[in-house]
Amino acid sequence: MQFVNYINCHKKKTIFLVVLLIFYAFCLPKELFTKPTSTVITSNNNELLGALIAKDGQWRFPHNDSVPEKFKTCLIQFEDEHFYKHPGFNPVSILKALKQNLQEGKVKRGGSTITQQVIRLSRNNRDRTYFEKIKELILATRLEIRVSKEKIIAFWSSNAPFGGNVVGLDAGSWRYFNRKATDLSWAEAATLAVLPNAPNLIYPGKNQHKLLTKRNRLLKKLLTKKVIDSLTYELSILEELPQKAYAIPQIAPHLLQKINKEKKGEFVKTTIDKKIQNQANTIVKNHYNHLSKNGIYNISVLVLDVKTRQVLSYVGNSPTDNKHQKDVDIIDKPRSTGSILKPFLYAAMLDAGDLLPNTLVADIPTNFGSYKPENFDKKYAGAISAKLALSKSLNVPTVRLLQSFGLEKFHHYLQKLQLKDLRNNPNYYGLTLALGGAESNLWDLCKSYASLASTVNHYTENSSRYFKNEFTEPTFFADEKMNFGEKIAEKIIFDAASIYLTFESLKDVNRPNSEENWEFFDSSKQIAWKTGTSFGFRDAWAIGTTKDFVVGVWVGNADGEGRPGLVGVQTAAPILFDIFDKLPNSEWFDKPFDEMHEIEICAKSGYRATEICEDTKLEFIQNAGLKTKPCPYHILVNVDASENYQVNTSCENLGSIKQKSWFVLPPLMEYYYKDKNPFYKSLPKFREDCLGEIKNAMKFIYPTEKSTIFLPKNFDGKKNELILKVAHSNQEATLFWYVNNEFIIATKEIHNVAIDSKIGDYTISVTDNFGNEIRQEIIIKE
The missing domain is CATH 1.10.3810.10 (Biosynthetic peptidoglycan transglycosylase-like)
Structure with missing residues (x-):
C-alpha cells in the first residue's frame, strides 16, 4: 500500500525510473x-x-x-x-x-x-x-x-x-x-x-x-x-617469438570454395579425412609433375566411403598455375565419358535378362550406316565373352550390344542413375552413348559406383532387402547423416546379382604394367575398376570400387586440349591405384545368393547349356538370366570315323557314321576367332563321294554393308587400292569376283582382292563354285 502511495506521489520519478530500466534492458544490441x-x-x-x-x-x-x-x-x-x-x-x-x-x-x-x-x-x-x-x-x-x-x-x-x-x-x-x-x-x-x-x-x-x-x-x-x-x-x-605470419593451410581449396558458396562466413566441419586428403594431394602433385611434361596439366580425385556415402578426399584440381586454370574445380564439371559408362550397359543387360557374363558376343568389323565403331587397338577377336569384352573395354562388342539392347532402354537406366549432365534425348547421342558420346562428371559417376556397391552390401547384410533411397547424393558435411530410407523387397535400378557380376567382370581388368613401379602395389587388393578415354585424347578416367571405398580420377586439360598418351589406363589408372594403396584393405563383396541361380553353362559359348553341349560347367547367374536363350553355336553333325569329313548315308554305312556335337561360329566371327583360338576346329567339309546339298556360307569382311569409302593417297600422290575381303565357311571354295557385273578375278583359300577404282558408285558381287552369291554396294570418294 505504501509502495502504491509512493508511486502516486512520485509519478514523474517513477516514469523516469521505468524508462531508465527499459532503456537499460534494451541498450545492448542483440x-x-x-x-x-x-x-x-x-x-x-x-x-x-x-x-x-x-x-x-x-x-x-x-x-x-x-x-x-x-x-x-x-x-x-x-x-x-x-x-x-x-x-x-x-x-x-x-x-x-x-x-x-x-x-x-x-x-x-x-x-x-x-x-x-x-x-x-x-x-x-x-x-x-x-x-x-x-x-x-x-x-x-x-x-x-x-x-x-x-x-x-x-x-x-x-x-x-x-x-x-x-x-x-x-x-x-x-x-x-x-x-x-x-x-x-x-x-x-x-x-x-x-x-x-x-x-x-x-x-x-x-x-x-x-x-x-x-x-x-x-x-x-x-x-x-x-x-x-x-x-x-x-x-x-x-622459446623464440614469431617472426612472420604463416599462410593459412589450404589442404582442400576447391572444396573450400564450393562450401563458401553455400555457407559463406561459417565454420564448417566436413567429412574429409585429413590423412587421406594429404596423401591424395601428394599423389596428385607427383603425377602432375610427370604429366605436365607432356602438356597435361589438370587432375581431379574424389574418394567416397561406400557405407556412409561421405567424401573422404576432394582434390578439385592439380597444383598447376593460373594459365592452366588451377582454380577450376573439375569434379563437378561435365566431360566426355569415354568408356566409363560401359559397366552400366553391362549391368543393365544382365538386369534385363538379355545377357550372361560369359556369353559370346560378336567382335567383328561393323557398320551402322555411316557410323563404324573401332576397338582401341584396331583389332578384332571374332567372338569374345561379354565379361572379357567389358574388362578389355572393347568398343565394337559394346556398340553391338547397345544396338541389340535398345538405345532408349539404356538411356532410361542412365537417367535413373541421375547423371545430371545427361540432358538430351537418346537420339541425340546415338550408339556413341556408351563410348563417350555423352558427358558426365566425376561426382555423379563416383556417386553411381558407390550406390551400386552399397546396393550389394545392403542386400547381403539385410536379409535380401533393398533400401528405397540407395541412390542418394554423397555428402561432405559432417553433420549430415545418410538416410537410406525404408527396406523394400524390389530393386531400385539394378538387382544385386547383376551389380555383383558386373563387379566380378571389372575385377578382372588387367592392371597397369610395371613401367611405373606397379610391382610395389599390393595386388591382393580386389578392386572393380574401369578406365575411359574420350575421343581426341581429351579426357582420361579411372573409377574403382571395393566393398568400402570408391576412388574416382579424371586427368586432362581444363580447356579441352587433347594430348598424345592421355589414355585412361596410362594416366588415370596409376593415380587410382596409388590412392587405393593408401586406403585400408577391403574384403570382396558377398555373393547375393537370393538373386542368383546355379545352372549349367556351355563352357565354349557362355550360353545356357543344351543337351548337345559337350563341355559344361556350373555357374551362378542372375535370376533374370534364366530367360536367356540356350546355346546357338552347337549343332549335331554326321562325320566319318576320322572326324575329318561330314558324311551321310549316300557315301557311308549307317553303322560307321558318328554323330558329333560341333561348335560352329558364323563365317565372319569364325574368320577372326580362329586366328586367336588355335584349338578352334572349323566345321569339316563333306567327303567328295557324298551326295546331297552342301551348305556353304560366305560374308563380306570389308566392306560389311553399303558405305562411303574415302581412299587416301600414298607418298607419290596416287590413291591407294581398295582391299575387298570375304570370309567363306568352306576352305575349299573358289570365289568369283565381279565389279558392276564385270568379272575381275577368282580366289581360293584367301579371299582378298585389291581393286583400283575411280570416284563413283560400285556394286561388288561374289559367287562361289556352289552357286551362292553375295552383293555389296559402295561409294568411293576422294
Missing part, C-alpha cells in the same frame, strides 16, 4: 559483432583444412565458444585478475586509472575489464573519452546479466585484434604459430594474450624487445601464482 567472418572448414576430426579471408580483408574466424584453458588463464592474469568476481567493471581499477590520468593530464590508463573491452570491440574501438567509458561501463554490466563469464571470454577471444589483418585467437594461432589454439604452449599462449594490448605497436617481426618483455613478465606472474612450475617457466622464456 548481436554484438556483425562484421564478416572467414569461411573455415575442418576435417572429420576438427583439423583445419582451409579458410578464406573475410569480405573486409581480415582473417577473422567465426565465433568460437571454446577457449583453451592455457590462453584463458594467460588472458585473465594479464588483463583482468578479478574477472570472475566483478559485475562487469572493477571500481578499484577505475579509481587507479582516474587518478593516474588526472596526474598525467590525459588518458594514460584505461582500467577496463575484459567485459568492458568486449563492449569496446563491439563498438569498433571508439575514442577513449570519459563519456564513452561510462557507456562501456553500463553496457558491460548489461552484458554480464545477459551471458555467462565463459561467453564473455569467448567474445573477447574471437574478436580481439592480433596485429595486421588478424582478428581473434583462432586466426592468430594459425597465422603466428601455424597450429590450432588448443595446441599452443604456455609461451605461445602468453604471447597471444599480451598481443592485443598494443597490436599496432607490438607485432611479430618488429618491436621484439617490447613483446618479449611483456610475454616474459606474464610468464613470471604465472610462476609466482604457481600456475606453472619453474621448469615450465625456464623452458617457456627460451
Whole structure:
C-alpha cells in the first residue's frame, strides 16, 4: 500500500525510473559483432583444412565458444585478475586509472575489464573519452546479466585484434604459430594474450624487445601464482617469438570454395579425412609433375566411403598455375565419358535378362550406316565373352550390344542413375552413348559406383532387402547423416546379382604394367575398376570400387586440349591405384545368393547349356538370366570315323557314321576367332563321294554393308587400292569376283582382292563354285 502511495506521489520519478530500466534492458544490441567472418572448414576430426579471408580483408574466424584453458588463464592474469568476481567493471581499477590520468593530464590508463573491452570491440574501438567509458561501463554490466563469464571470454577471444589483418585467437594461432589454439604452449599462449594490448605497436617481426618483455613478465606472474612450475617457466622464456605470419593451410581449396558458396562466413566441419586428403594431394602433385611434361596439366580425385556415402578426399584440381586454370574445380564439371559408362550397359543387360557374363558376343568389323565403331587397338577377336569384352573395354562388342539392347532402354537406366549432365534425348547421342558420346562428371559417376556397391552390401547384410533411397547424393558435411530410407523387397535400378557380376567382370581388368613401379602395389587388393578415354585424347578416367571405398580420377586439360598418351589406363589408372594403396584393405563383396541361380553353362559359348553341349560347367547367374536363350553355336553333325569329313548315308554305312556335337561360329566371327583360338576346329567339309546339298556360307569382311569409302593417297600422290575381303565357311571354295557385273578375278583359300577404282558408285558381287552369291554396294570418294 505504501509502495502504491509512493508511486502516486512520485509519478514523474517513477516514469523516469521505468524508462531508465527499459532503456537499460534494451541498450545492448542483440548481436554484438556483425562484421564478416572467414569461411573455415575442418576435417572429420576438427583439423583445419582451409579458410578464406573475410569480405573486409581480415582473417577473422567465426565465433568460437571454446577457449583453451592455457590462453584463458594467460588472458585473465594479464588483463583482468578479478574477472570472475566483478559485475562487469572493477571500481578499484577505475579509481587507479582516474587518478593516474588526472596526474598525467590525459588518458594514460584505461582500467577496463575484459567485459568492458568486449563492449569496446563491439563498438569498433571508439575514442577513449570519459563519456564513452561510462557507456562501456553500463553496457558491460548489461552484458554480464545477459551471458555467462565463459561467453564473455569467448567474445573477447574471437574478436580481439592480433596485429595486421588478424582478428581473434583462432586466426592468430594459425597465422603466428601455424597450429590450432588448443595446441599452443604456455609461451605461445602468453604471447597471444599480451598481443592485443598494443597490436599496432607490438607485432611479430618488429618491436621484439617490447613483446618479449611483456610475454616474459606474464610468464613470471604465472610462476609466482604457481600456475606453472619453474621448469615450465625456464623452458617457456627460451622459446623464440614469431617472426612472420604463416599462410593459412589450404589442404582442400576447391572444396573450400564450393562450401563458401553455400555457407559463406561459417565454420564448417566436413567429412574429409585429413590423412587421406594429404596423401591424395601428394599423389596428385607427383603425377602432375610427370604429366605436365607432356602438356597435361589438370587432375581431379574424389574418394567416397561406400557405407556412409561421405567424401573422404576432394582434390578439385592439380597444383598447376593460373594459365592452366588451377582454380577450376573439375569434379563437378561435365566431360566426355569415354568408356566409363560401359559397366552400366553391362549391368543393365544382365538386369534385363538379355545377357550372361560369359556369353559370346560378336567382335567383328561393323557398320551402322555411316557410323563404324573401332576397338582401341584396331583389332578384332571374332567372338569374345561379354565379361572379357567389358574388362578389355572393347568398343565394337559394346556398340553391338547397345544396338541389340535398345538405345532408349539404356538411356532410361542412365537417367535413373541421375547423371545430371545427361540432358538430351537418346537420339541425340546415338550408339556413341556408351563410348563417350555423352558427358558426365566425376561426382555423379563416383556417386553411381558407390550406390551400386552399397546396393550389394545392403542386400547381403539385410536379409535380401533393398533400401528405397540407395541412390542418394554423397555428402561432405559432417553433420549430415545418410538416410537410406525404408527396406523394400524390389530393386531400385539394378538387382544385386547383376551389380555383383558386373563387379566380378571389372575385377578382372588387367592392371597397369610395371613401367611405373606397379610391382610395389599390393595386388591382393580386389578392386572393380574401369578406365575411359574420350575421343581426341581429351579426357582420361579411372573409377574403382571395393566393398568400402570408391576412388574416382579424371586427368586432362581444363580447356579441352587433347594430348598424345592421355589414355585412361596410362594416366588415370596409376593415380587410382596409388590412392587405393593408401586406403585400408577391403574384403570382396558377398555373393547375393537370393538373386542368383546355379545352372549349367556351355563352357565354349557362355550360353545356357543344351543337351548337345559337350563341355559344361556350373555357374551362378542372375535370376533374370534364366530367360536367356540356350546355346546357338552347337549343332549335331554326321562325320566319318576320322572326324575329318561330314558324311551321310549316300557315301557311308549307317553303322560307321558318328554323330558329333560341333561348335560352329558364323563365317565372319569364325574368320577372326580362329586366328586367336588355335584349338578352334572349323566345321569339316563333306567327303567328295557324298551326295546331297552342301551348305556353304560366305560374308563380306570389308566392306560389311553399303558405305562411303574415302581412299587416301600414298607418298607419290596416287590413291591407294581398295582391299575387298570375304570370309567363306568352306576352305575349299573358289570365289568369283565381279565389279558392276564385270568379272575381275577368282580366289581360293584367301579371299582378298585389291581393286583400283575411280570416284563413283560400285556394286561388288561374289559367287562361289556352289552357286551362292553375295552383293555389296559402295561409294568411293576422294
